[in-house]
Amino acid sequence: MLVQNIDVNALKKNEKETSHDKGWGIMEQGAIALVVIIVLALVFGGLYMLRSRTGVANESSNIQTIITSTQGLLKGSDGYTFTSGAKMTGALIQMGGVPKTMTVRGTPSSGTATLYNSWGGAVTVAPASTSGFNNGFTVTYEKVPQDACIQIATQISRTGLTNGITLNSTAHSDGKVTTEEASAQCTADNGSTGTNKLIFTING
Numbered sequence: 583m584l585v586q587n588i589d590v591n592a593l594k595k596n597e598k599e600t601s602h603d604k605g606w607g608i609m610e611q612g613a614i615a616l617v618v619i620i621v622l623a624l625v626f627g628g629l630y631m632l633r634s635r636t637g638v639a640n641e642s643s644n645i646q647t648i649i650t651s652t653q654g655l656l657k658g659s660d661g662y663t664f665t666s667g668a669k670m671t672g673a674l675i676q677m678g679g680v681p682k683t684m685t686v687r688g689t690p691s692s693g694t695a696t697l698y699n700s701w702g703g704a705v706t707v708a709p710a711s712t713s714g715f716n717n718g719f720t721v722t723y724e725k726v727p728q729d730a731c732i733q734i735a736t737q738i739s740r741t742g743l744t745n746g747i748t749l750n751s752t753a754h755s756d757g758k759v760t761t762e763e764a765s766a767q768c769t770a771d772n773g774s775t776g777t778n779k780l781i782f783t784i785n786g
Contacts, residue, residue, distance in 0.1 A: 637700050638733045641723070644681045644699070645734070648721055649743050649784055651679030652707055661716040667708030670719070671697055674707055701725045701776050710783060718745070718785040727776035731768035735759045738782060746783035757783075 655677050656662055656670065664670035672693040675686055680697055684705070688695035697705040703725025710718040726734065735749055739759040747754045749767040769777045 638730045638737075640683060641699055641730065642734050642737045644684055645721060645723070645738055645782065646741060646743060647681050648674070648679070648705070648707060649782070652719055652721075653784070653786070655679045656707075656719075662709040662719050663716060664709045667706040667720075667722075668694070668696075670709055671705070671707045699723055699725070701727060701730070703776065710785075718783060720784070721782045723780040723782075724778075725776045726768075726778040726780055727771050728768045728778065730776065731778040731780060732761065732764040735764040735768070735780060736761050743784065744782045745785045746781075748779075748781040748783070750779055 652662075652670075652674060656664075656674060656679075662670065664673070672695055674680060675690050675695045675697060676693045678690075680686065685698040685700075686695050687698065697707075699705050703723060705724075706720075706722045708720050708722070709716040710720050723734075731749065735747060736759055738744060739747060739754075739757060742757070744757040745755075746757050747759050749759065749764060750769060752763075752767045754763070771777060
């Protein structure tokens with residue numbers, strides 16, 4: 583009987599130790615899960631920033647390509663003789679003057695296709711009249727996110743390609759935009775949708 587009692591006591595002791603071990607196991611698993619969540623958040627945050635920077639770099643390059651292509655392909659002896667932005671944009675697409683990475687809706691060869699940036703905003707090239715003569719044009723970018731608006735405006739400003747830059751309702755007639763100005767004039771996103779319109783004016 584004595585041996586039996588000892589065995590029972592030992593069994594109870596083992597059960598307590600096992601229960602104690604289980605408790606520590608749950609805490610350890612919770613800590614590991616928390617670390618994993620933090621690491622994933624950092625990774626996805628880094629990927630978002632990288633994607634955002636890549637998108638800005640691509641669109642900044644796209645704008646410069648559109649400007650140089652328009653000057654090389656669409657300007658005649660009488661300037662840019664188009665009656666609307668839709669027709670001018672369609673002609674540029676038709677002539678292969680837009681970057682291949684941009685979204686084109688419609689049949690490119692039709693002359694009526696439309697162009698969109700990586701944020702789903704319309705991109706329009708339109709004639710701009712100076713003293714009654716269409717010697718210039720504008721490139722309009724819509725639905726641009728706030729962070730991209732600031733970066734693109736300042737990057738294009740530094741290239742010297744434009745004679746004017748308009749951020750939403752604020753015009754910079756000298757084509758120069760500082761980071762301070764852009765950060766004040768580029769508006770916050772509406773959820774995941776950009777709210778900014780950028781207009782680049784080129785004379786010549």
